[in-house]
Each structure stands twice: as structure tokens, then as C-alpha cells.
Amino acid sequence: MRLREIAHSRTGDKGNTSNISVIAYDPKHYGLLLQHVTSDAVRKHFAGIVEGKVTRFELPKISALNFVLEQALGGGVTRSLALDAHGKSLSSALLDLEILIPLSDGSAQHSEQ
Amino acid sequence: MKTIRIGSGAGYSGDRIEPAIELVEKGDIQYLGFECLAERTIALAQHQKMMDPSAGYDPFLEQRMHAVLAICKARGIKIITNMGAANPVAAAEKTADVAKQLGIKGLRIAAVTGDDVLDVCRRGDFPFLEIDGRVQDLGARVISANAYLGAGPIVQALAGGADVVITGRVGDPALFMAPLIHEFGWAMDDWERLGKAALVGHLLECAGQITGGYFADPGYKNIKNLARLGFPIGEVSEDGNVVITKVAGSGGAVTEATCKEQLLYEVHDPAEYIQPDVVADFSQVTVTQAGPDRVRMQGGGGKPKTGKLKVSIGYLDSYIGEGQISYAGPGALERASLALEIVRERLEITGAKTSEVRFDLIGVNSLHGAASPIGGGPYEVRARVAGRTESLDEAVRISNEVESLYTNGPAGGGGAFKSAREVIAVASVLLPQELANSAIQFLEV
Numbered sequence: 001m002r003l004r005e006i007a008h009s010r011t012g013d014k015g016n017t018s019n020i021s022v023i024a025y026d027p028k029h030y031g032l033l034l035q036h037v038t039s040d041a042v043r044k045h046f047a048g049i050v051e052g053k054v055t056r057f058e059l060p061k062i063s064a065l066n067f068v069l070e071q072a073l074g075g076g077v078t079r080s081l082a083l084d085a086h087g088k089s090l091s092s093a094l095l096d097l098e099i100l101i102p103l104s105d106g107s108a109q110h111s112e113q
Numbered sequence: 114m115k116t117i118r119i120g121s122g123a124g125y126s127g128d129r130i131e132p133a134i135e136l137v138e139k140g141d142i143q144y145l146g147f148e149c150l151a152e153r154t155i156a157l158a159q160h161q162k163m164m165d166p167s168a169g170y171d172p173f174l175e176q177r178m179h180a181v182l183a184i185c186k187a188r189g190i191k192i193i194t195n196m197g198a199a200n201p202v203a204a205a206e207k208t209a210d211v212a213k214q215l216g217i218k219g220l221r222i223a224a225v226t227g228d229d230v231l232d233v234c235r236r237g238d239f240p241f242l243e244i245d246g247r248v249q250d251l252g253a254r255v256i257s258a259n260a261y262l263g264a265g266p267i268v269q270a271l272a273g274g275a276d277v278v279i280t281g282r283v284g285d286p287a288l289f290m291a292p293l294i295h296e297f298g299w300a301m302d303d304w305e306r307l308g309k310a311a312l313v314g315h316l317l318e319c320a321g322q323i324t325g326g327y328f329a330d331p332g333y334k335n336i337k338n339l340a341r342l343g344f345p346i347g348e349v350s351e352d353g354n355v356v357i358t359k360v361a362g363s364g365g366a367v368t369e370a371t372c373k374e375q376l377l378y379e380v381h382d383p384a385e386y387i388q389p390d391v392v393a394d395f396s397q398v399t400v401t402q403a404g405p406d407r408v409r410m411q412g413g414g415g416k417p418k419t420g421k422l423k424v425s426i427g428y429l430d431s432y433i434g435e436g437q438i439s440y441a442g443p444g445a446l447e448r449a450s451l452a453l454e455i456v457r458e459r460l461e462i463t464g465a466k467t468s469e470v471r472f473d474l475i476g477v478n479s480l481h482g483a484a485s486p487i488g489g490g491p492y493e494v495r496a497r498v499a500g501r502t503e504s505l506d507e508a509v510r511i512s513n514e515v516e517s518l519y520t521n522g523p524a525g526g527g528g529a530f531k532s533a534r535e536v537i538a539v540a541s542v543l544l545p546q547e548l549a550n551s552a553i554q555f556l557e558v
Contacts, residue, residue, distance in 0.1 A: 008334060012379030015243045021377035048483025057383055061399050062373050068381045078153045079430050079538040081471040081499040089480045
């Protein structure tokens with residue numbers, strides 16, 4: 001399953017740092033976000049774009065996560081050579097993240113397979 | 114309990130004008146904020162002011178004031194904006210001109226200055242936060258230094274009877290915090306209330322981004338009538354809690370989801386949202402739909418301010434040369450890829466002096482580079498090359514190498530575009546707050 005099925009997202013920028021929120025549509029999926037959308041998973045998903053640290057902040061009261069991606073905007077919004085210098089489209093890339101849904105027998109499965 | 118209603122009339126300089134008119138006509142608001150300064154805007158404005166001392170304020174100031182000034186004055190709605198950019202005094206004078214043209218009398222306009230800290234930053238020893246080095250290292254390349262001032266001077270201007278307050282660089286939320294502090298008489302060390310005020314400002318400062326703008330994703334997040342998007346109103350009560358709403362019948366939507374997205378927009382640690390007046394805490398905020406297009410947000414908090422102000426230093430960084438050209442139909446991807454290879458080789462052969470070059474296939478990998486999925490070729494692809502240089506001439510060479518693919522490159526290239534531009538970049542330093550002295554000038558029409 002793609003993250004997009006259970007969560008929505010918005011990207012913000014400050015200098016060379018991007019932040020991406022991941023917000024569960026339904027609070028019952030917050031646990032899935034916590035479990036599957038880790039800093040590691042996000043760092044791997046953005047390999048080749050994000051050169052610095054990825055930090056995750058948890059907001060249980062709104063069933064959301066906030067990721068802070070350092071050195072992620074090609075040297076900074078005001079000097080980047082990138083077409084999307086603000087990295088505004090990164091949220092859409094993160095929603096493409098594939099997450100494994102645990103089945104009742106304990107195994108994991110990609111829903112598309 | 115006393116409540117006040119604050120409208121947000123712009124989320125950036127080029128924003129739509131009609132939603133602000135709708136707010137003043139139908140929003141039953143007492144304050145209207147226009148947030149119009151992006152990170153780099155003030156550096157560019159400073160550049161203009163250097164060439165013309167009466168310039169350097171927001172290019173849409175006159176149009177916006179024409180649109181709302183008369184009705185705001187008639188209804189007692191106060192306007193607060195950072196459209197002063199690099200020249201708040203000239204912006205106030207221009208606003209006075211507009212008032213005169215409209216036949217408005219008894220209008221008091223305040224210009225807040227003091228954010229320009231270029232001299233202090235040139236003399237002092239300030240290391241950059243995001244890049245290596247110090248302000249002094251950049252020498253004459255530094256063109257502007259503007260501190261993010263807090264809400265204090267705006268509150269003073271309101272207390273002085275201002276109908277319109279025009280600032281340069283202030284923390285964006287400060288434009289909306291000031292009326293709360295002024296109306297409710299909150300102390301500047303009441304950290305919890307200032308934190309709640311910062312939350313209100315943060316939610317409102319991007320205008321339509323909380324009422325359904327920048328949100329729609331058909332099939333997943335449907336939003337109606339974005340062509341007539343209504344801008345937000347913050348209905349704030351004396352306890353600091355806020356209901357976000359909009360004018361009935363306007364486009365867009367105010368839902369828990371739109372509010373949550375904006376709550377985290379441009380936030381790093383939600384427990385430490387650093388503003389000039391307070392370190393706000395958004396981590397315990399709750400978001401509850403209280404009615405159609407009405408969302409209540411509670412639980413904002415705050416801690417003492419850091420005592421330092423963030424300063425944006427604008428400097429001449431480099432030049433960027435860029436070119437694009439499109440390919441379509443069978444083999445589009447292969448021809449666009451060939452185009453990039455040709456330019457890559459040309460830049461080597463001709464010895465182009467670049468410190469960084471980027472090769473993109475728009476439609477394939479231009480947005481997410483190596484993180485893009487690999488899939489079937491698209492029907493059309495646009496090849497793009499962008500390179501950083503030390504001179505405009507070198508930048509022009511890069512753009513020409515793409516354009517000349519017309520007659521020298523793969524078959525069927527069309528729609529070439531080129532540009533070569535100077536880059537004014539921005540980096541930040543921290544300044545002890547006592548080194549920035551704000552001042553207020555009043556103008557009366």
C-alpha cells in the first residue's frame with residue numbers, strides 16, 4: 001500500500017532544510033505511521049536528494065508526524081539550481097512511499113503484489 | 114468573553130486581491146493582515162532602493178491599498194502589513210497618496226523601521242547559520258541585512274492610533290500577534306499567551322493555504338471552487354484560543370485536515386517554534402471541527418524568547434544560466450537524454466566555467482532526481498540544463514548551448530527557452546535583540 005492511501009502531507013522550506021508533514025486521515029492509522037514511516041525509511045526514500053540528517057517529530061494529538069530533512073534543497077532555496085527550488089513537491093514523493101501492512105498471520109505483504 | 118476577528122488578505126506578494134476585498138466587505142473583521150515578504154524579497158527590494166531611494170517597497174502595495182483602503186477606513190478595520198519591504202516610509206507615503214486620491218480623510222499611517230541592520234552586521238562578527246563563513250567574509254557582495262523584528266513596534270503603532278501599520282521585515286506571525294496583544298492587553302512576558310498568539314499568526318500568515326489552497330488532490334482531498342478561494346479569518350478569544358473560518362459562500366474549505374497541514378507548514382520542532390517574541394509550542398495543539406468551515410484550535414503554549422533575532426543577509430552569490438527544450442512522441446525520452454549528453458560534452462569542449470551544473474529531464478526526474486521511480490517513457494519530455502557561474506557571460510553560454518540544440522541537436526526539439534540571471538542569495542545570522550532599534554513614524558492624511 002502507498003502511504004497516500006492513509007495520509008496526507010505538505011512540505012515547507014527554510015534555507016536548505018525541508019520539512020514534510022505526514023498526517024493520518026483517520027487517527028486509527030497513526031500507529032501505522034509511527035511503525036512504518038520512520039526517519040530511516042524517509043532517508044532511504046529520498047536517497048540522492050537529502051544529504052543531511054532526517055529527524056522525526058511526533059504529534060499524537062493530531063495523528064501526525066513531522067520530518068525535518070537537512071541539506072535537502074540543493075544548497076538552499078535562494079541559490080538552488082533545481083526546478084522546484086523550494087522542494088514543494090517532496091510531499092508528493094513521500095506519499096508514494098510503499099508501506100507493508102502486517103497480516104493477521106504475522107507475515108507482511110505489499111498490497112499491490 | 115471578548116473576541117476579535119482578524120482576516121488574512123495575502124499569503125505572498127503576488128497573491129490574489131479579491132479575497133481581501135471579500136474579507137473587508139463580508140468578513141466582519143476588525144483587522145486585516147497582508148503578509149507579502151518572502152525570504153529573498155527584501156534583498157531584491159534593497160537592491161531597487163539603492164538605485165531609486167523612493168523605491169524598495171512591495172510592487173502591489175498601491176493596488177492592494179486602492180482595493181481596500183476606503184472600506185477599511187469606513188468600517189474601522191485596521192490594516193497591518195510588511196509591504197514596506199526595504200522602504201516602509203516610502204510605502205507609507207505611497208499609501209497616503211492613495212488615501213488622498215480616494216478622498217479619505219483622518220487616516221493615520223505608521224511606518225515601522227529598524228529592521229535594516231546592515232551597518233551592525235558589517236561591523237560585527239557574525240557567523241552564518243546555514244553556510245560557512247561570516248558576514249565580513251562576503252565584503253562588498255553583501256547587499257542587505259534585515260532583522261526579523263517582533264510584534265512590539267506594531268503594538269506601539271496601534272496604541273498610537275494607527276489605522277494602517279506598514280513594516281519591513283518582521284516575523285510573519287507578528288503581523289497577526291500584534292492586534293491580539295494590543296486588544297487583549299497581553300504582557301510581552303506572558304509566554305503562554307504569546308505562544309498562542311504566535312499560533313494564530315502562523316495559521317493565518319499564508320492566507321489561502323489554510324482554507325483549501327495548496328491542498329487539493331482529486332479523489333483523495335477534494336476542494337470546491339478554488340477559483341474563488343476565500344481567505345481565512347481567525348476568531349480569537351481573550352483566552353488565546355482560535356477558531357479558523359472564512360466568509361460564507363466563498364470557495365475552498367476549512368477542515369481539520371486543511372488546518373493540520375498549515376499547522377506544520379515550515380515548522381521544524383513543533384515544541385520550539387522560534388519567534389522574536391516567544392518560543393512557541395505547537396506540539397499539544399488540538400484541532401476540532403466546530404461547524405461548517407469552522408475549526409477550533411486549542412492548546413498552543415510558549416516559553417521565554419531567545420533574546421536573539423534572526424537576520425536575513427542578502428548577498429550577490431553567483432549567476433545561473435539555464436536552458437530548456439522539449440521532445441515528444443516515440444523516442445522522446447531517448448532524444449531528450451541525447452540532448453543532455455550533447456550539452457554536457459559541449460560544456461566540456463568549450464571549457465565553460467561552472468561550479469555546479471544540473472541536468473534534468475522534466476517529466477521524468479527533474480523534481481526528485483535519483484529518488485524518481487523508473488518507468489515507461491512519457492509522451493513528452495523537456496530537457497533542462499542549469500549551471501552556476503561567476504559571470505553573466507558564462508551563464509549566457511550555458512543557456513545558448515541548450516538553445517543551439519535546435520539546429521545542432523536531436524530531431525524534433527521544440528519550445529526552447531533560455532535565461533541567464535544574477536542570483537541574490539540569502540543566509541542567516543543571529544543578532545542580540547538590543548542591537549536592532551525599531552522606530553515608528555506617523556503620517557496623517
